[in-house]
Each structure stands twice: as structure tokens, then as C-alpha cells.
Amino acid sequence: MDMKPSSKHSSLPLQAYLDHAATTPMRPEAIAAMSEQFGSVGNASSLHGAGRRARRVVEESRELIASHVGAAPSEIVFTAGGTESDNLAVKGLFWARSASDPQQKKILTSSIEHHALLDPLVWLAQEAGAVVVQAGVDAQARVDLEQVTEFIALDPQAFAVISIMLANNEVGTVQPLAELVELANKYGIPIHTDAVQAVGQLDVDFAELGVDAMSISAHKLGGPAGVGALVLGRNIEPTPLLHGGGQERNVRSGTLDVPAIAGFAAAVDAAAMDRVERNAHVASLRDNLVKRILDVVPDAIVNGDQQFSEQYRLPNNAHFSFPGCEGDALLMLLDAKGVECSTGSACSAGIAQPSHVLLAMGATSSTARSSLRFSLGWTSTQADVDAVISAIGPAVERARMASATLVDQA
Numbered sequence: 001m002d003m004k005p006s007s008k009h010s011s012l013p014l015q016a017y018l019d020h021a022a023t024t025p026m027r028p029e030a031i032a033a034m035s036e037q038f039g040s041v042g043n044a045s046s047l048h049g050a051g052r053r054a055r056r057v058v059e060e061s062r063e064l065i066a067s068h069v070g071a072a073p074s075e076i077v078f079t080a081g082g083t084e085s086d087n088l089a090v091k092g093l094f095w096a097r098s099a100s101d102p103q104q105k106k107i108l109t110s111s112i113e114h115h116a117l118l119d120p121l122v123w124l125a126q127e128a129g130a131v132v133v134q135a136g137v138d139a140q141a142r143v144d145l146e147q148v149t150e151f152i153a154l155d156p157q158a159f160a161v162i163s164i165m166l167a168n169n170e171v172g173t174v175q176p177l178a179e180l181v182e183l184a185n186k187y188g189i190p191i192h193t194d195a196v197q198a199v200g201q202l203d204v205d206f207a208e209l210g211v212d213a214m215s216i217s218a219h220k221l222g223g224p225a226g227v228g229a230l231v232l233g234r235n236i237e238p239t240p241l242l243h244g245g246g247q248e249r250n251v252r253s254g255t256l257d258v259p260a261i262a263g264f265a266a267a268v269d270a271a272a273m274d275r276v277e278r279n280a281h282v283a284s285l286r287d288n289l290v291k292r293i294l295d296v297v298p299d300a301i302v303n304g305d306q307q308f309s310e311q312y313r314l315p316n317n318a319h320f321s322f323p324g325c326e327g328d329a330l331l332m333l334l335d336a337k338g339v340e341c342s343t344g345s346a347c348s349a350g351i352a353q354p355s356h357v358l359l360a361m362g363a364t365s366s367t368a369r370s371s372l373r374f375s376l377g378w379t380s381t382q383a384d385v386d387a388v389i390s391a392i393g394p395a396v397e398r399a400r401m402a403s404a405t406l407v408d409q410a
């Protein structure tokens with residue numbers, strides 16, 4: 001199955017792009033839906049014909065997205081992406097709950113969340129008196145349920161919100177959310193999940209999951225960057241981050257980006273339509289990549305869950321540590337050979353610090369710094385895998401020599 005976008009729709013270079021978890025190429029369906037809207041005028045809040053037309057596009061998009069994520073249309077709150085959705089969920093729920101009961105100061109999360117979630121929590125702790133409790137993970141990045149249970153049972157009335165991601169962006173581990181939801185329900189604590197990496201890849205159903213809030217981002221599943229949603233249960237009312245026109249259920253203000261929303265919906269639809277077939281293809285490429293990297297670099301370490309089924313690990317994720325290498329050096333050496341991948345998460349790439357996810361999994365700082373993430377997607381082909389395999393051996397050798405030289409000079 002070759003799903004490369006046609007040249008009509010894309011100007012992708014002939015690179016082996018293995019960074020779909022950072023952002024995946026836009027689906028032709030999304031590009032077409034957006035292009036159709038770019039030529040039209042209309043503020044979806046205006047009452048005249050142009051406004052009503054724009055509103056229809058927004059509401060049809062909302063319905064389509066809702067139908068694919070197991071939510072009611074009224075539960076889709078459009079945002080500017082995963083970062084805003086995460087901020088709205090944790091800040092908004094913390095503010096609302098602690099305002100109604102000053103006892104509710106605690107937030108429970110995991111040690112492997114994305115910075116879009118962790119940094120708002122740091123802010124809440126520093127500026128708003130929140131007490132953030134982080135549960136650890138095991139060596140495969142699975143959240144320690146026993147610890148979560150203990151933390152909550154100790155002081156259940158003190159928790160304003162629980163937020164634990166559905167699938168990890170670095171190592172792809174899928175979390176045991178059902179157990180966490182059960183626990184949250186037992187004590188009546190609202191629970192949010194960051195499903196930014198999961199929606200589009202896993203069969204995510206908001207109602208079935210039973211969470212109160214769930215973050216989604218369009219550009220991770222073939223839509224444009226800068227738009228996403230917070231799926232928000234009907235009775236859940238976070239305090240808004242943005243005040244203004246109250247366009248989205250009064251919890252989010254700002255004129256809606258109609259083309260982006262149409263593109264988002266088209267991408268969610270396209271991703272849902274070929275999900276099973278695509279995942280089988282992507283997972284088989286990923287398995288082939290993992291096996292052949294281990295053939296070429298036998299001491300490479302595969303990070304994340306060792307069970308490669310969708311229940312435990314995202315089908316597109318392969319994550320390695322290459323002992324004796326600096327991940328950044330490896331990344332640049334591979335890039336020079338046309339292979340594009342990532343060290344840690346793209347959002348923190350460029351800053352030479354070990355991934356907090358790998359450290360939480362028990363890796364040493366040097367192992368964590370020697371890591372690379374290869375993430376595949378709907379345009380991935382066998383040629384992409386072959387490109388990694390022909391480049392990785394010499395790149396690891398050179399990166400090891402460079403590291404050894406630095407140690408000698410130290």
C-alpha cells in the first residue's frame with residue numbers, strides 16, 4: 001500500500017520522513033476541505049447568510065468529529081490545538097473546583113506527560129497554589145496504578161482533577177485508562193486525558209472511555225496545525241482561559257477558524273476510514289524497522305512497551321537508545337542522509353537535556369540522551385524503512401566516535 005500524497009497535493013521532499021508523531025502530512029481530503037473554505041467569507045457567529053453558511057460548516061464538522069470519537073456534538077469544544085486543550089482542561093478544572101471548594105488543591109498526573117500538560121501544572125503550582133502529585137511509571141512507561149490509588153485514597157477530597165495521557169508521545173505506551181477512570185469515578189474526581197497521539201491511531205471512544213475531558217489535535221492525524229478540540233462532558237464546566245465572545249459553550253472565546261475546522265473534520269474522517277488497514281501497514285513497517293535496526297546495531301535498546309500490539313503501544317512508534325551516542329548527533333547524521341526523525345519529543349528538541357519520559361522509566365541520563373524516536377504514518381513506505389537501515393549503522397559508528405573523542409578531551 002503506497003499512500004504517499006500525490007504531487008498535486010504535496011510538495012514533500014524525497015526524504016524518509018519518520019517524524020509523524022511531531023506532525024503528519026495533511027490528508028488530501030483535509031487540504032481539499034480547507035481549500036474549499038478559503039474562498040468563502042463568513043463569521044460563524046454572524047446572523048446573515050454568509051455567517052449561517054460558515055456556521056453550517058462548523059456544525060457539520062463538529063458532528064463528524066464527534067461521531068468518530070464517540071462524543072455528542074455539543075461535547076466538542078474547538079481550540080487552537082493540543083496545547084490549548086490541555087491548558088484549558090487542567091487550569092480550567094483546577095480553577096473551577098478550587099473556587100467552589102478551597103480544599104481541592106491537588107492535581108494528580110503522571111511523570112511522563114507532554115510539556116503541554118506538565119508546564120501548565122508547574123505554573124498552577126507556582127502561581128495558583130496547586131499541589132501537583134506525579135505518579136511514577138514502570139520501565140515500559142506504564143503508570144503505576146498502585147501508587148495512583150494510594151495517592152488518591154490518602155486524601156480523596158483534596159483532588160481537583162486527574163490528568164493522565166492516553167498514549168505517550170515519546171515511547172508510544174498506551175495507558176490503562178479504564179482503571180484510572182474507575183478510580184476517579186469512585187471518588188467523584190473529574191478526569192482528563194491527553195489523547196493527542198491516540199486519536200486517529202487507536203479506536204478512541206470518549207463515552208466508552210468515561211473520561212470527563214479529552215484533548216485532540218488536528219495536525220497529529222492529517223489535519224492542519226493550530227486547531228484541535230477539548231472533548232468536554234456535558235456537565236463539566238472549566239473556568240475559561242480565554243474570555244470574549246464565548247463562542248464555544250462559553251468556555252472558549254475567539255472567532256472560529258472555519259477552514260481549519262473543516263480540514264480537521266476531513267482529516268478525522270479520513271483517518272477513521274482507513275484506520276484498520278493503515279495501522280496494519282504501519283505496524284508491519286514499524287516491526288520491520290525495529291527488527292532490522294537490532295540486526296545492524298545489536299546493542300540498541302528498544303524503549304517502551306515490549307508488547308507490540310495496539311492495546312499496549314501505538315502502532316507507529318519505534319523508540320531506541322543507542323548506547324555511546326548523543327541522540328542529537330545521531331539525528332543530524334541521519335538528517336544528512338535524508339532520514340528525518342526525532343530525539344525525545346520535537347517540542348523539547350534542540351534543548352540538550354535528557355527526556356523526562358525516559359528518566360521516569362528508569363533510564364540513566366546518558367541512555368536517555370542517546371535516544372531516537374522513529375514515528376511512522378499514513379505516507380510511510382518500505383523505502384523509508386530501507387533508508388533508515390542503510391543510514392543507521394554508519395551514523396551510530398560516527399556518533400560513537402564523536403562521543404568517545406569528547407570523553408577523551410574532557
Ligand code: PLP
Nearest residue numbers: 081082083114116169196197217
Ligand atoms: N500532547 C501531546 C501528547 C503531544 O504529542 C503534543 C504535540 O506534540 C501536544 C499535546 C501539543 O499539541 P499541539 O501541537 O496541537 O499544541
